Amino acid sequence: MNTSLRTQDLLAIGLMTFALFLGAGNLIFPPSMGLEAGTNLLPAMMGFLVTAVGLPAFTLIVLGRITTTNNLTKALPSWLGKVFWVLLFTSIGPAFGMPRAVTVAYEMGIKPFVEGDHLLLFTIIFCGVTLLLAFTPGKLVDYIGKVMTPALILMLVALSVAAIMSPLGVPQLPSADYQNSAVTHGLIQGYMTMDGIAAVGFGWVIIQAINAKGVTEPKEVARVSIYVAAIYAVLMGACYLAMGYVGATSSTVAASAANGGEILTLYVHGIFGEYGQLLLAAIIIMACLTTTVGLTNASAEYYRASFKAPFALTSVVVVSLTCVIANFGLAQIIKVSLPAILLLCPVAIALVMASFVGTLNKRFKPSHVSVLVVTLAFGSLDALAILDMMPGNFNTQLQESLPLYSAHASWLVPCLLVLTFNSLRSVISQRKNCEPVEA
Incomplete structure (x- = not known):
């Protein structure tokens, strides 16, 4: 070893x-x-x-x-x-x-x-x-x-x-x-x-x-x-x-x-x-x-x-x-803290994914802020669904149209898309900056 x-x-x-x-x-x-x-x-x-x-x-x-x-x-x-x-x-x-x-x-x-x-x-x-x-x-x-x-x-x-x-x-x-x-x-x-x-x-x-x-x-x-x-x-x-x-x-x-x-x-x-x-x-x-x-x-x-x-x-x-x-008051604390945990979990996983992408290539800039914002937005929908706080009609529409919503992971696809887009954009931007300027 x-x-x-x-x-x-x-x-x-x-x-x-x-x-x-x-x-x-x-x-x-x-x-x-x-x-x-x-x-x-x-x-x-x-x-x-x-x-x-x-x-x-x-x-x-x-x-x-x-x-x-x-x-x-x-x-x-x-x-x-x-x-x-x-x-x-x-x-x-x-x-x-x-x-x-x-x-x-x-x-x-x-x-x-x-x-x-x-x-x-x-x-x-x-x-x-x-x-x-x-x-x-x-x-x-x-x-x-x-x-x-x-x-x-x-x-x-x-x-x-x-x-x-x-x-x-x-x-x-x-x-x-x-x-x-x-x-x-x-x-x-x-x-x-x-x-x-x-x-x-x-x-x-x-x-x-x-x-x-x-x-x-x-x-x-x-x-x-x-x-x-x-x-x-x-x-x-x-x-x-x-x-x-x-x-x-x-x-x-x-x-x-x-x-x-x-x-x-x-x-x-x-x-x-x-x-x-x-x-x-x-x-x-x-x-x-x-x-x-x-x-x-x-x-x-x-x-x-x-x-x-x-x-x-x-x-x-x-x-x-x-x-x-x-x-x-443990029961009350759980009621208060559970929404925070349901939001923090996808955010934490998204930050881990962004950090992993950043370690693959120094030119990759996954933009942790945008990843966090997107994950937080879609993770909020998952949290509301888990807590049974999502309005019925809206919940049905999301089940039919939003990937992985039924699996309480609707944040995953948008997060991956943002990671991919930001990484590719950073590579393209660095290549342009390295191109020689023609006279």
């Missing part, structure tokens, strides 16, 4: 990356899709993996090519770039992502075993552990990549092997959505995991971890990022396949389950009995903890690099807000 990074350090960073992404949502989402897809699980999972795993992996590779995550918005006006990053870290951090992880850890990891409401006590303890781990960012790879993730993987392997060796049922006929367009619906569901935006946020942690191991030369950072993305993709893909299989074979025990969390709980109980609930609780709490630590670290790294804010102070503020919001 032509890299200055030791194999064991590379593996540790790859494991850390997998753990950062593996939140409770990643565990409970595929079982629900698997139950609905039934016998069409494989085509549905093919589409799902493209957007749920391929998109974040592509983002990590691009971030490695531009060497620092901050370069993602370097071509934007300074104020606009800072607005983007602040909104992103607020949304995936204390306003939405972290409180949700804390409450899910409590609901699935603690509540089934206790009587009464102990959310406040659990939140204080959970956030305290998060803060303790986040306070030592230099040890993040050791804590998560070398200790927590292997333990998490072992627990997931135990569940997966048991499900394969002793399935509780057989895949049933697919639901209406997955009968004739399983791949398409898989693509949509994978995109809706929003891991594309999480990859942009976690980029701060991953690149910092690579640099901390002595790899700072741009070509080496880019090379290592490819290996890290590959490790993440293999592990996350295997996890999704296993959880999807659990859902597909759960019809006999979880036919009436309301969500993936219930499916997983019933399935684990059916295989392992009472001890299965303890295993599932450990998996969920561990997955949520790695996510909150990673998000805290990413937020603190950004504010330290961009505003010279002390790392410890930012970590305390982020975790304290998370602790408060997890106990009071």
Whole structure:
């Protein structure tokens, strides 16, 4: 391997990356899709993996090519770039992502075993552990990549092997959505995991971890990022396949389950009995903890690099807000933050695409501002549709006339057109400027 990074350090960073992404949502989402897809699980999972795993992996590779995550918005006006990053870290951090992880850890990891409401006590303890781990960012790879993730993987392997060796049922006929367009619906569901935006946020942690191991030369950072993305993709893909299989074979025990969390709980109980609930609780709490630590670290790294804010102070503020919001008004916060996340996700992906085009050829000038504006405009239509706020007649017209609108990705084609047009225009303009002037 032509890299200055030791194999064991590379593996540790790859494991850390997998753990950062593996939140409770990643565990409970595929079982629900698997139950609905039934016998069409494989085509549905093919589409799902493209957007749920391929998109974040592509983002990590691009971030490695531009060497620092901050370069993602370097071509934007300074104020606009800072607005983007602040909104992103607020949304995936204390306003939405972290409180949700804390409450899910409590609901699935603690509540089934206790009587009464102990959310406040659990939140204080959970956030305290998060803060303790986040306070030592230099040890993040050791804590998560070398200790927590292997333990998490072992627990997931135990569940997966048991499900394969002793399935509780057989895949049933697919639901209406997955009968004739399983791949398409898989693509949509994978995109809706929003891991594309999480990859942009976690980029701060991953690149910092690579640099901390002595790899700072741009070509080496880019090379290592490819290996890290590959490790993440293999592990996350295997996890999704296993959880999807659990859902597909759960019809006999979880036919009436309301969500993936219930499916997983019933399935684990059916295989392992009472001890299965303890295993599932450990998996969920561990997955949520790695996510909150990673998000805290990413937020603190950004504010330290961009505003010279002390790392410890930012970590305390982020975790304290998370602790408060997890106990009071999370439902309202989700209502407020969800539209922002639905808008930020396509914008983040569009900026990644623009940065990638810029790395292909120095003469390409994809114009990040125009890409952002176009994506924001069409992404707003997608957000309104997802939130069921689009007027009925207008919604029908858009479904018939706007490409990918039904897939909640109407921004993609206009974004690609703008990228292509701007890049070609920049090349033509530079060629004209280089032509000799005739006498």
